[in-house]
Structure formats: structure tokens, C-alpha cells
Amino acid sequence: MKGTVQTEPRRALEARPRLEYVSPDVNIFETKDGYVLEAEMPGVNKDGLEITLEGNEITIVGHRKSEAVPGTPLFRERTLVDYRRVFELDPAIDTARIAAKMDQGMLSLTLPKSERVKPRKIAVD
């Protein structure tokens, strides 16, 4: 079964309902220009996507478009739960230039590194 069920912990002094999410599978690559993160969230389109940046943590939440269940289920493998995953960012990432693209249930996040962090050749006179 893909993904794992992740429950949000109850905060000590707040009465908060336990929400259940599934952790989407991701691929993360690093190139010299930055990072690329691909997250699989079938059933989520652009409108259901919520990406928040807090400090150096990025939280990706994908709300599935609610589906009308057609008829009676004979066989079910899909978990119709929303997606959530949190990542801690490399400080080298230029957070102002993070770009997101959503296509067929797959989120592509491009996280460029700040210019000054990239290796540069220094000319010697």
C-alpha cells in the first residue's frame, strides 16, 4: 500500500480534532541550481493544493476533490484521505523563488538556491 497514514499530534492545551492524512510519495533531486521535489497526490488539482512556508519548513497539503461514490463498492484499495507532508528546507534555498506546478495529480516544486551560495569561479588577476 502506498504512503503511510500520518496523524497530527494533539497540541497540549488546545482541544483540536485529530485529522488524518496520508503522506504522499516524493522524489527529491538536487542539481547545482536548486532542488526539485515531485509529490504524488492523485485526486488533487491546483485548487486543492495548499503550500505554506513557515520559517524554514514547508508544509504541503493536498485536498482531494470530493468524489461521488458511483454505486456500491465491490473492491476498494484507494484511501480517499487528504495528503500532507512537511519538509525542512536547506537554508541555501531562495524561498522567494519557489515555484509550484500541478499536473495530473503530481506536484512539481522547484526550489532554487540563492545565487550567492552557488559555486563561482573567482578570477585571479
Add this chain to the structure above:
Amino acid sequence: MNSLTRWQRPELSTWPGFGRLTDLRDDIDRLFESPLAEWARTSNLLSGWNPALDLYEDKDNLYVKVELPGMKREDINVSLHEGSLSISGERKSEQTHEDAEVYRAERFFGRFQRTVTLPTPVAADKVKAQYKDGILAITLPKTEEAKPKHIDVNVS
């Protein structure tokens, strides 16, 4: 080392107060969660990509929904043969950065196939398939003979 992974949480050497207890709980949850996730993935690795599939039925149709995120419509094949619906295809990796370092590779690429034996006969020429938001939705109308018929009971 700073890297874009879920694991880089700061050490709990700073313990200013009560608020940190929930972060500890967070860490413990992740500790227990991650090894199971890794294990689930290695078992998947041996059997290949197995996209999740649902099968539904109402009086007129059968419905199949398969989760296939990040694919191109032309790479998905749907075929019907002797009462079995077969969904197969190949997901090709779009990234061809030669200089890219892979940090996490949880997603599957390559071929997959799912076959479902249909509980009732369907009209093959009326089957419709739609691929939207990464979900392949197939509607298979039942043949007339397969639809439930109302039978009058005569009482004499």
C-alpha cells in the same frame, strides 16, 4: 549537513518548556512511522508498481478508478478481453538531469499492470475512460442481459 529530507529536526538539547513536548511526540511518531514506511516500500520494490484500484457497481454500469499520478494519457493502455479489464502502461521518468543528486526516490517508474475480472458482462463498445487529476476513471456499461430485471410475481 543541511538537506531537504524529513529527518533534519534539531536536537532536543533546547528544552525551554512544555511546548516542546509536542515536538518530542512528533519526533517519536516519525521514528515509528518511517521504518514501517521504508519496509512497506521495499516490499513494493520486489513486486513492482501496483497502483491502487477501486471497483464499483450500480444497476447500469461497472466503474473502475485507478490512481495513476504523473502519467501521460498516451502511456496508459486499457483493454477488455473475455470478461477481464486490463490496465497497463509505463511511467517514464521525465527528469534527465545528469548532474542531479537523488535525495529521495519513493516514486515508482516503469511498467505496471492491473487486471480485474469483471463480475458481470459489459458492452465493450460503450466503455468510456477518462484521465483527470491523476485518476483513471473507467465506466463500463453492463449488457442488457446483465442488468437486473424486475420479474412480476403473479398471485392466483
